[in-house]
């Protein structure tokens with residue numbers, strides 16, 4: 001077996017829709033035998049748990065606390081924990097990798113930027129941008145918004161799409177049409193519904209940017225599982 005990395009995980013510290021904390025998420029994936037994970041909480045243009053009426057620095061510190069808690073637990077357990085975020089554009093979502101809390105501190109109000117401009121600025125600083133679940137069907141989604149020219153890859157497997165296989169099938173078709181690479185992400189929010197998705201690789205990541213190289217090289221094995229209940233006791 002190779003090394004497994006989960007690429008799409010939320011924490012209750014920063015995502016209003018999540019009930020598991022960063023520490024619990026780290027433990028859950030460690031128990032599943034994962035080598036590492038990316039914490040990708042909803043940014044301020046998504047389902048955020050962070051109040052708006054605070055200075056930017058404080059908001060970023062709160063936003064990163066789920067990641068920090070996961071990282072601390074990961075260090076204890078021997079699980080690599082990397083930073084990411086889920087950036088919202090209307091009802092569309094984008095997983096952003098290769099940036100870090102310092103980058104967010106230096107880019108005040110990046111969530112208010114025109115999306116194409118935001119993606120350009122992120123790319124200039126080395127971001128890897130993956131459109132998350134582009135064809136998800138849920139009551140809160142009233143339209144489909146695609147950014148084929150501003151993204152690097154498409155999430156073609158999403159754990160939370162259980163029982164709605166066509167959402168993933170459409171995403172795979174879309175990725176093929178635009179020659180975009182495919183990714184897999186759990187989108188786990190709660191310990192009683194943990195998905196084991198992400199990638200398997202023959203080499204351990206030495207830095208978060210190894211994820212981008214792996215996906216773009218086409219060598220990643222994409223993982224997919226049903227929901228698991230990992231509540232403790």
Ligand SMILES: [Zn+2]
Pocket residue numbers: 010015017018042047189
């Ligand atoms: Zn969510």
Ligand SMILES: [Zn+2]
Pocket residue numbers: 008010086132187
């Ligand atoms: Zn998500």
